[in-house]
Amino acid sequence: MITPKKIIVGIDFKKLTNTVISYSLWISNLLNCRDLSLFHILEYNLTPPSYLMPYISKEKEKIEKKLSLLAETVRNYNLNVETKLIFGRLIESINEISKDNVLMVLGLKSYVTRPSTSERILRGVKIPILIVQAEDFAEISPETINVSKILCPIDFSSNSLRALEVAKEFSKKLEAKLSIVYVVPENKVKGIIEEPEGISKYLEYLKEDAQHKMEKIATGFDYEILAGIPSDEILKKAKEVDLIIIGSKGRSYAEAIFVGSVAEAVIKNSKKSILLIP
Numbered sequence: 360m361i362t363p364k365k366i367i368v369g370i371d372f373k374k375l376t377n378t379v380i381s382y383s384l385w386i387s388n389l390l391n392c393r394d395l396s397l398f399h400i401l402e403y404n405l406t407p408p409s410y411l412m413p414y415i416s417k418e419k420e421k422i423e424k425k426l427s428l429l430a431e432t433v434r435n436y437n438l439n440v441e442t443k444l445i446f447g448r449l450i451e452s453i454n455e456i457s458k459d460n461v462l463m464v465l466g467l468k469s470y471v472t473r474p475s476t477s478e479r480i481l482r483g484v485k486i487p488i489l490i491v492q493a494e495d496f497a498e499i500s501p502e503t504i505n506v507s508k509i510l511c512p513i514d515f516s517s518n519s520l521r522a523l524e525v526a527k528e529f530s531k532k533l534e535a536k537l538s539i540v541y542v543v544p545e546n547k548v549k550g551i552i553e554e555p556e557g558i559s560k561y562l563e564y565l566k567e568d569a570q571h572k573m574e575k576i577a578t579g580f581d582y583e584i585l586a587g588i589p590s591d592e593i594l595k596k597a598k599e600v601d602l603i604i605i606g607s608k609g610r611s612y613a614e615a616i617f618v619g620s621v622a623e624a625v626i627k628n629s630k631k632s633i634l635l636i637p
Contacts, residue, residue, distance in 0.1 A: 360528040361487050363462040365394040372425060375466035377496040383464040384436050384501035386489055389532060395433060397426055398443040400452060419444060432499060450483035457486050467492045469627060490626060490633040508600040509537045512593045515572055518606035522636040526604040539582040540596055541569050542589040562586050590624035603633045
């Protein structure tokens with residue numbers, strides 16, 4: 360089980376803020392972590408000219424006040440809450456606040472023409488991250504979050520098996536149904552073998568091998584072995600669950616994109632909250 364000393368929460372004061380705070384409170388209760396840090400980033404890549412500093416100072420004061428008011432609301436849940444306004448380069452700043460044993464909660468946004476700030480944060484850190492998306496809470500309400508079905512896609516790598524152990528613990532604590540899925544990458548098999556009969560035999564062999572492995576690690580849980588494009592099959596299954604727990608294969612998000620990671624495809628295309636385990 361992941362046991363963070365602190366939960367760090369990205370706040371941008373946009374429409375997902377109540378949802379992000381609600382999920383932060385939900386997971387802090389689940390993991391019995393009483394320390395939260397609400398952070399907001401004022402990013403710059405070059406040192407601002409001196410004539411802009413008065414305007415920047417006013418903006419900082421405005422955001423600090425908003426963070427303080429939000430922190431007061433969160434303290435009503437009997438938590439220790441601090442706020443941090445980060446002024447500087449994005450990834451350097453994020454790495455600075457995520458040095459210790461922390462878990463991050465982050466609302467995800469995607470743009471067609473450019474990476475969002477949240478996507479850039481995912482690229483730069485290697486800590487457990489609860490990625491919140493889709494739902495738009497009208498108010499802070501962690502009590503309305505109901506996780507009764509969990510999906511854990513695996514590929515038998517060490518990182519996916521670590522995610523599976525976390526998923527088992529979450530399933531036990533939440534009394535939630537855990538479904539484990541492994542997808543034989545049919546597209547890769549077809550890239551190796553051309554003959555239909557050879558493809559069929561190799562797929563059958565891979566399924567049998569996966570079955571033997573599943574019997575050792577998935578006892579007592581529902582599991583499925585499928586064939587197809589892994590991300591596509593996982594996304595189909597994701598429609599039926601409340602939370603996805605997936606391993607990141609130990610790569611940063613940027614490296615995952617470069618190698619066509621299944622986790623990256625699921626994160627970008629699912630509308631469910633995702634716990635990413637490095």
